[in-house]
Amino acid sequence: MADQIQLRVNGKTVSVTAGTVVAAAVAQAGQTRFRRSVQGEARGPLCGMGICMECRVTINGQAHGRSCQTLCQEAMEVRTDE
Amino acid sequence: MNETRLRFEVVVVGAGPAGLAAACAAAENGCRTALVDDTPWLGGQIWRGQQAHPANPKAARWVERFRRAKASLLDQCTVLGPADRRTLLAEHPDGPRQIEWERLILAAGARELFLPFPGWTLPGNFGPGGLQSLAKHGWPVAGKRIVLAGSGPLLLAVGGGLRKMGASIVSINEQAPLSRLISFATGLLAWPAKLAQAARLKWTLRGTPFRCGVWPVGAEGGEQLRAVTLSDGRRQWMEACDLLACGFGLVPNVELPLALGCQLDDEFVRVDPWQASSVAGVYAAGELTGIGGADAALVEGEIAGLAASGKEEAARRLMARRAAWRRFGADLGAAFALREEVARLAAAETVVCRCEDVRFDRMKSFAGWRDAKLQTRCGMGSCQGRVCGAAARVLFGWGMESVRPPVLPARVESLCADFLTDQSPVRK
Numbered sequence A: 001m002a003d004q005i006q007l008r009v010n011g012k013t014v015s016v017t018a019g020t021v022v023a024a025a026v027a028q029a030g031q032t033r034f035r036r037s038v039q040g041e042a043r044g045p046l047c048g049m050g051i052c053m054e055c056r057v058t059i060n061g062q063a064h065g066r067s068c069q070t071l072c073q074e075a076m077e078v079r080t081d082e
Numbered sequence B: 001m002n003e004t005r006l007r008f009e010v011v012v013v014g015a016g017p018a019g020l021a022a023a024c025a026a027a028e029n030g031c032r033t034a035l036v037d038d039t040p041w042l043g044g045q046i047w048r049g050q051q052a053h054p055a056n057p058k059a060a061r062w063v064e065r066f067r068r069a070k071a072s073l074l075d076q077c078t079v080l081g082p083a084d085r086r087t088l089l090a091e092h093p094d095g096p097r098q099i100e101w102e103r104l105i106l107a108a109g110a111r112e113l114f115l116p117f118p119g120w121t122l123p124g125n126f127g128p129g130g131l132q133s134l135a136k137h138g139w140p141v142a143g144k145r146i147v148l149a150g151s152g153p154l155l156l157a158v159g160g161g162l163r164k165m166g167a168s169i170v171s172i173n174e175q176a177p178l179s180r181l182i183s184f185a186t187g188l189l190a191w192p193a194k195l196a197q198a199a200r201l202k203w204t205l206r207g208t209p210f211r212c213g214v215w216p217v218g219a220e221g222g223e224q225l226r227a228v229t230l231s232d233g234r235r236q237w238m239e240a241c242d243l244l245a246c247g248f249g250l251v252p253n254v255e256l257p258l259a260l261g262c263q264l265d266d267e268f269v270r271v272d273p274w275q276a277s278s279v280a281g282v283y284a285a286g287e288l289t290g291i292g293g294a295d296a297a298l299v300e301g302e303i304a305g306l307a308a309s310g311k312e313e314a315a316r317r318l319m320a321r322r323a324a325w326r327r328f329g330a331d332l333g334a335a336f337a338l339r340e341e342v343a344r345l346a347a348a349e350t351v352v353c354r355c356e357d358v359r360f361d362r363m364k365s366f367a368g369w370r371d372a373k374l375q376t377r378c379g380m381g382s383c384q385g386r387v388c389g390a391a392a393r394v395l396f397g398w399g400m401e402s403v404r405p406p407v408l409p410a411r412v413e414s415l416c417a418d419f420l421t422d423q424s425p426v427r428k
């Protein structure tokens, strides 16, 4: 049985298996919009490989983290739309 | 500041098949070698995650061979650009790194080509390879209705993979006409391993519509994609789905080679028979030099690693195999060449540059990339033109004119680490 990791996405606790990226935890939390574009459009991950920057979220208070390239860690605090 | 300076004889950038093979060859031949990659895993785009859960025997063999070769692995380390002639500046979560090299092997791979169409910016639209990577790392796809569209062998591979993860594949839509794919498939008879792979995929995807000569013309949804409109050039129809995976093939990540001054041939890094680029001591291998798949990348990487270690004879023995894989790559390119309709999908108000929300009609009024950038900020946002620059090449025929370091967005402290020469090598 793979290890479970607990983290919070916009205050909601999600439990994911080890090896899950933050973007996937956001999706598992039911959140489809990751950020708003400069003109306010809803955006979410596109490339899944760290180049498009559409998946940026705030991770442990640090803004603009690429959620598709960041592995979930215990007790991480993730916020979208910032 | 926690700044670390490291020195190696051979530095390899990119831990995909090309970089793994290059690092193994160099380290096994006695060179002090480092393999640098921006992800936390080995294997690049195709084998990512295999380290933790080895499912692909070939990937497992290469990862094991890499362990035995005793090269240093610098993972989660993003190369930003050249600090000076023989030093790379990189960023690691613990702080900046300066990495000195005597020979440098670039194996930064490729990314997917995204072409704008109305609705392509909606959450729920991914690159096929991108969605596959995310799904391998926990993105929920089980029970989701997924439409695949765009072009290339990746559509089928990803469709098969997602279906195995429990997704319901609504349809797979390839823009290339059936006639071209038939001649490509006939050519596959010369590649038994590829043919077997194709047959397995066909079995996994039985019952899923696979259409040729069909492309997406729009995506619907408010804040989340709900449906996609497809066209075969004569009629249009809508298919409801939860996710769309749409990509039009691969484009090489040439930003770092350009920042180092390497010359390109068309869009790829120019290399000689030893995989050496136009810059002394700098080699390139894998998708940077042409889109040919993982096997081409492996043999090119091995040749580069051997050449960088002074083992020309051993490298020469691999050249026939490389030539065969390059032929395969050329056939692939011809079969999946883009039809002109897909370069004309954007409407006047469609966003082309997603970082700065620059729309199609604004961009098309300029003569070239440089003017458009100066006037609209297109390509100057956080992806630095990686998405819209590649699209603009197809939409408007604009070439990438120059690259300024950093080649990937850096945290401020890495940039403050002394240097960052502001040179702008111009593309020949």
Ligand SMILES: Cc1cc2nc3c(=O)[nH]c(=O)nc-3n(C[C@H](O)[C@H](O)[C@H](O)COP(=O)(O)OP(=O)(O)OC[C@H]3O[C@@H](n4cnc5c(N)ncnc54)[C@H](O)[C@@H]3O)c2cc1C
Residues within 6 Å of the ligand: A047, A049, B013, B014, B015, B016, B017, B018, B019, B036, B037, B038, B039, B043, B044, B045, B046, B047, B077, B078, B079, B080, B107, B108, B109, B110, B111, B112, B127, B128, B129, B130, B132, B133, B154, B157, B158, B250, B253, B256, B285, B286, B287, B288, B292, B293, B294, B297, B407, B408
């Ligand atoms: C998203 C995606 C998914 C794919 N999925 C498949 C698949 O399922 N099956 C298949 O047959 N083929 C797939 N391909 C094609 C496959 O990538 C190639 O056939 C093959 O892996 C190319 O190998 P490579 O070593 O040249 O590059 P890659 O495998 O792309 O490896 C390049 C590596 O370099 C790293 N890198 C790039 N720039 C930097 C930098 N500045 N600093 C540090 N590291 C850097 C990247 O993170 C990556 O790990 C996929 C391609 C993409 C883009």
Ligand code: FES
Residues within 6 Å of the ligand: A044, A045, A046, A047, A048, A049, A050, A051, A052, A053, A054, A055, A056, A066, A067, A068, A069
């Ligand atoms: S999805 Fe493109 S950078 Fe994360």
